[in-house]
Amino acid sequence: MESIVAHENDLNLKATELRLGLPGTDESEKESASCTKNNKRSLPECAEESAKNDDLDAQHGDCEAAPAAKAQIVGWPPVRSYRKNSLQQKKAEAETGFYVKVSMDGAPYLRKIDLKVYKGYPELLKALEYMFKLTIGEYSEREGYRGSEYAPAYEDKDGDLMLVGDVPWEMFMSSCKKLRIMKGSEARGLGCGV
């Protein structure tokens, strides 16, 4: 009854897939497959990605992960609802994006990025540089982004304007409400310690 799964590597569906992500974000999916990430969110994606690639449905260009009727059997596998819900919560968090607005001083309109796509500050800053065609430069704890044309700041849960990079990445992820790219000269005040 179980089908032997075929590998679809030769069709290279990934190359022709239309996506909205930035180039280079493919790395995050390949890495998640190795299950060595600290970030718990990558693991459910790992299983989903495999399902997408290995499932015969991929032959039909179907991007949905769940194979037809099988996934719908009530109460199977026998994992208690309580436990399933707890895990599903994590999966749901993993699957929904975490979009924040990004404004740049002087620019007429805002952009939006999905913070979950990035693994850390370096990736985020590179993405911002690419998106806005600017240079942000090196972060230092003491001096912030001294010497750069622009400095990235964010508004946290309390409404305060903070310099990007001061707190650990996970804390930043959980508290960042929106991003603001400020002119370097204005940001100097932020970078001078608390």
Added chain:
Amino acid sequence: MSSEDRSSEMSEDEERPPSSDPAAGVGGVKPPRSPSTVHGGDLPCSYISPNPDQVLENVLENVLCFLTSRRDRNAASLVCRSWYRAEALTRSDLFIGNCYAVSPGRVINRFKRVNSVAIKGKPRFADFSLLPADWGANFTPWVNSMAGAYRGLDKVYRGLEKVYLKRMSVADEDLAVLAHSFPNFKELVLVCCDGFGTNGLAIVASECRKIRVLDLIESELVEDEVDWISCFPQNGTCLESLIFDCVDSPINFEALERLVVKSPSLKKLRLNRQVTIVQLYRLIVRAPQLTHLGTGSFGPGEIVAQGEQEPDYVSAFAACKSLVCLSGFREINAHYLPAIVPVCANLTSLNLSYATISTEQLKSFIYHCHKLQTLWVLDSVCDEGLQAVAATCKDLHELRVFPIDPREDVEGPVSEVGLLAISEGCRKLQSILYFCQRMTNAAVVAMSKNCPDLVVFRLCIMGRHRPDHLTGEPMDEGFGAIVKNCKKLTRLAVSGLLTDKAFSYIGQYGKLVRTLSVAFAGDGDMSLKYLVEGCPNLQKLEIRDSPFGDLGLLAGLHHYYNMRFLWMSSCRVTRAGCSRIARQLPRLVVEVISSDDDGEGRDIGDYDDIEGRDVGDLVGTLYMYRSLDGPRADAPRFVNIL
């Protein structure tokens, strides 16, 4: 895992096999066969001698106090009327394995001086959404009877101290009755229960002044946000155990902190996922005497104020020198994992089943866990993680590996490789629950030989009807080896592609098996026949989606009074077959939930291998159990009692 320990004390699985007397399992309620015969003979009348019966009963009562096991007490109660009475007066711990097997009234009539009650309600498959809500198992009639409400008596079980409930529906009002009626009430343990909320908890906290244990395990609370933690007495409590990791709503942390400080006897504390790691720190530095800790989220939650130093988690854990049981990690941030290293060497129990950690993350601390006896993990640790466990945890008694992605047809991170490694490294293994996507007979056979002490073997190959993925054969030989080689096996759950042969093995060798779970297995009626004819100790049989019909069902007529229950859903038993059972076994309650409205909207079309049967007669779900008090009065409309 204190409450898991407790639940295993409470379950049948720990009990020795009951006698074959049909009534014995329900506490030997049936009156004794031989009348009381104690007679002192003729004595000179110079003094009024005490009634010899009375003397005997006094003596008996004193002696019977020492009998603790249910089985021994049941046996003692059958000796004669005297013994029956004496036993009834001295039984202080009641265990009701099926709340519908006996009515509350009958119980309180017989046992007068009870201080601890354990009641189990819904069948286990209710956990997997196979039983519609509102099926029953309400605590209300029990608590009201014990409180004397129905008879206008003043608190029948006035000395009641402990209540343990599993899979019961408990209302806030029930908790109120509990709190108001029993002044000595000390322990409340609710496992997989529902129907109550923080409202009920608030009442218990504020009114049960002597409460020592309040354990809520995998229960689903109603969403109401009462600050129940603040309801505990402000000047101090005698709390020894507070477990609320399943309570989803936020709690008043400051109140919890005060509570912990004012509860010097507190040994077990399991926090919910709303508690951040910073808050955890504040608690454990105030309670380093803890033996059991559930860490809550184990993640940062809200941002730490700017400039504040991260607390020294490592030292805080290191100060907990008595910690033997660790759980929680509900929203784990692996950055904090090193904090648990200081306690690893002392841990006997570790529950990581809500923590999606990788192989490497597991390895960063598992090598210290030499004393570990119980381990629950998610399969995110992969086969390699299990190999690390096998290399270190030589004392492992119980392992559970849960799936992070409980679907079929996905690539699973654990397989026969992990199972084999565990079998080779953990020779003392007694209990295993293993979810996987692929398995081989060879690995299962190896485990049967390497781990002769196995009492519980539950293997769940998540893809239905999956054969041995290397040989393509059914999994018959693997499970056959388990029942053959593991001579102490009492609980078995099978999966994968299985033919009648597997069941013939179980019938042939599984003489001690008490609990058996079957899903999507077997070829036909013969499988069921093998089981009911071959397994004399079978007490709990739960079957779903297997092609077993009336012939198999009827083959077990001789045995059903010995069982606690039989569950068959989406099988091939017909209404006619069930009716026949009901007629021939009048003390069996035969509940049938029809295929049309089994509450899940499933219809018979889902069952794809019925051909030429009168599908209209097929029963959706059959749940039958022995009972002394006949059909229950509270059956909902979708339950038909034949």
